[in-house]
Amino acid sequence: METLEPILAEHPFLQGLEPRHLHLIVGCASNVRFEAGQFLCREGEEADQFYIIRHGKVAVEIFGAQKGPITIQTIGEGEILGWSWLIPPYHWHFDARAVELTRAIALDGKCLRTKCENDHDLGYELLKRFSHVMEQRLEATRLQLLDVYGNNS
Amino acid sequence: MATILENHSADPMMPVPFRVQRLRQDTYDTFTLELQPANGVRKFAFAAGQFNMLYVFGVGEVPISISGDPAKPQTLVHTTRAVGVVTKAMRKLQRGGMVGVRGPFGTHWPVAEALGSDVVIVAGGIGLAPLRPALYALLARREKYGKVVLLYGARTPEDILYRRELERWRARLDLEVYVTVDRAAGNWRGNVGVVTTLIPKAPFDPRSAVAMVCGPEIMMRFTMLELQKRGVATENIFLSMERNMKCAVGFCGHCQFGPAFICKDGPVFRYDQIKELFAKREI
Numbered sequence: 001m002e003t004l005e006p007i008l009a010e011h012p013f014l015q016g017l018e019p020r021h022l023h024l025i026v027g028c029a030s031n032v033r034f035e036a037g038q039f040l041c042r043e044g045e046e047a048d049q050f051y052i053i054r055h056g057k058v059a060v061e062i063f064g065a066q067k068g069p070i071t072i073q074t075i076g077e078g079e080i081l082g083w084s085w086l087i088p089p090y091h092w093h094f095d096a097r098a099v100e101l102t103r104a105i106a107l108d109g110k111c112l113r114t115k116c117e118n119d120h121d122l123g124y125e126l127l128k129r130f131s132h133v134m135e136q137r138l139e140a141t142r143l144q145l146l147d148v149y150g151n152n153s
Numbered sequence: 154m155a156t157i158l159e160n161h162s163a164d165p166m167m168p169v170p171f172r173v174q175r176l177r178q179d180t181y182d183t184f185t186l187e188l189q190p191a192n193g194v195r196k197f198a199f200a201a202g203q204f205n206m207l208y209v210f211g212v213g214e215v216p217i218s219i220s221g222d223p224a225k226p227q228t229l230v231h232t233t234r235a236v237g238v239v240t241k242a243m244r245k246l247q248r249g250g251m252v253g254v255r256g257p258f259g260t261h262w263p264v265a266e267a268l269g270s271d272v273v274i275v276a277g278g279i280g281l282a283p284l285r286p287a288l289y290a291l292l293a294r295r296e297k298y299g300k301v302v303l304l305y306g307a308r309t310p311e312d313i314l315y316r317r318e319l320e321r322w323r324a325r326l327d328l329e330v331y332v333t334v335d336r337a338a339g340n341w342r343g344n345v346g347v348v349t350t351l352i353p354k355a356p357f358d359p360r361s362a363v364a365m366v367c368g369p370e371i372m373m374r375f376t377m378l379e380l381q382k383r384g385v386a387t388e389n390i391f392l393s394m395e396r397n398m399k400c401a402v403g404f405c406g407h408c409q410f411g412p413a414f415i416c417k418d419g420p421v422f423r424y425d426q427i428k429e430l431f432a433k434r435e436i
C-alpha cells in the first residue's frame with residue numbers, strides 16, 4: 001500500500017527529518033479533505049490533531065460576541081495549522097475554517113505525544129520546528145497589532 | 154537626482170496652478186485627484202516614484218507622490234490619504250478647484266535598471282500609490298522583464314486601494330498579484346496576515362530579482378529582513394522613504410536623513426546605501 005511517507009518527507013515543515021523519525025510520524029498521519037466552509041477545529045475542543053496543509057486555504061478565526069467571526073490569519077499550502085496538541089491542556093484556542101477546498105495531512109496529536117515521550121530526539125526535532133512556526137506567528141501578530149497601515153503609523 | 158522639467162515654473166519654489174478635473178474617493182479616507190494645468194501647459198513629465206508639493210491655497214503644502222501613468226503626462230494624478238490639516242482640506246476640493254503644484258521632485262524607481270530581471274513590488278497601505286507608476290511602466294514593456302510580482306498589504310478589506318485595477322491586474326496572466334489584509338470579517342475570502350508573510354512563497358527568483366518597496370517604515374523594516382532571508386541582494390532592493398518636507402529642493406533641512414535629504418537624494422533609495430541609517434530609530 002502506498003504510504004504518506006514520501007509526501008511528508010517533501011513537505012517544507014518536515015524536510016530533513018531523519019528517516020526513522022519520519023517513519024514514526026507516518027504512523028500517526030492520515031489524509032483529510034475539507035470543503036469550503038467546513039471547520040477543521042473549534043475553539044475549546046480537545047486539540048488531538050494538527051494539520052499539514054497541502055492545498056487550499058484555511059482561515060483562523062476568533063469569535064467576537066458583537067463582531068461575529070474575525071479572521072486573524074490565513075494558512076495555505078506548505079504551512080502548519082495548530083500547536084495546541086503539544087501544550088497542555090491540549091485545547092484549541094481558535095476556530096479554523098476552510099475558505100476553499102482544502103487537502104491536508106492530519107497528524108494525531110495523542111499518538112505523536114506518546115512517540116515523543118518514548119523518543120526524546122523525535123520530540124526535540126518536532127519542538128524545534130514548532131518553535132520556529134510559533135516565532136513566525138508571534139512576529140506577524142506583533143506587526144498586525146502595531147496597525148502599521150492605519151492612522152497611528 | 155531631482156529633475157525640474159520643461160513646462161514647469163522656472164522657479165522651483167513657485168507653485169504652478171492646476172485645476173481639479175476629477176476627484177475620486179478610493180476608500181473612506183483615501184482619494185485620488187486628477188489635475189490639469191490651469192496655465193496652458195499641456196504636459197507634466199515625471200518618472201515613476203517622483204513626488205510633487207501640492208499646495209492647498211490658504212492652508213498649506215504637502216509632499217504627495219505621483220500615482221498616475223508616466224506615459225500619460227497630460228493628466229497629473231495623486232492619491233492621498235486624509236490624515237491632517239492639509240490633506241483633509243484637499244479632500245474637500247471640488248471639480249474646478251485650484252491646487253498649486255511644485256515638482257516633480259526626487260529620485261525614481263529603477264524601472265530601466267530592472268530590464269531583464271524579475272521584479273517584486275511590495276506595497277503597504279497608501280504605499281501602493283507611489284508604486285503604481287512603476288507598475289504601469291513595467292506593464293508597458295512587459296516582455297522586457299522576467300516575472301513581475303505585486304505583494305500588497307492593507308489594514309482591512311475596506312482599506313484596499315485601487316480595487317478594480319487590482320482585479321484587472323490579477324486577471325492578467327503575466328502578472329502575479331497577491332493581496333493580504335491584517336484582519337477581516339468572516340465574508341473575506343482572501344489572505345489574512347501581514348504583507349511580509351507573502352514574501353517566502355512569492356514566485357520570483359531571488360538571485361536576480363529587483364525589489365521595490367513602499368509603505369510605513371516599520372513594514373519596510375520587516376520587508377527588508379524577509380527579502381534578504383529569501384536571498385535578494387541588498388543592492389537590488391529599493392525603497393521609498395518619507396519625512397516632513399518644506400522646500401523639497403535640499404535647502405531647508407526638514408527632510409534630513411543622516412547625511413542625505415529625502416527630497417533630493419530620495420525618496421527612492423537603494424537599500425544598501427541607507428542600510429545603516431535605516432536601522433537607527435530616530436533619524
Ligand SMILES: Cc1cc2nc3c(=O)[nH]c(=O)nc-3n(C[C@H](O)[C@H](O)[C@H](O)COP(=O)(O)OP(=O)(O)OC[C@H]3O[C@@H](n4cnc5c(N)ncnc54)[C@H](O)[C@@H]3O)c2cc1C
Nearest residue numbers: 204215216217218232233234236237238239240395396420
Ligand atoms: C516623498 C513623500 C511622498 C508622499 N506621498 C504620499 C502619497 O502619495 N499619498 C499620501 O497620502 N501621502 C503621501 N505622503 C505623506 C504626506 O505628505 C502626509 O500625509 C501629509 O504631509 C500630511 O499632511 P497634513 O497637513 O494633512 O497632516 P498634518 O496636519 O501634518 O498631520 C496630521 C496628523 O497626521 C499624521 N501624519 C502625517 N503624515 C502621515 C502619514 N504619512 N501617515 C500617517 N500619519 C501621518 C501626523 O503625525 C499628525 O498626527 C508622502 C510624503 C513624502 C515625504
Ligand code: FES
Nearest residue numbers: 401403405406416
Ligand atoms: S525638504 Fe527642504 S531640504 Fe528636503
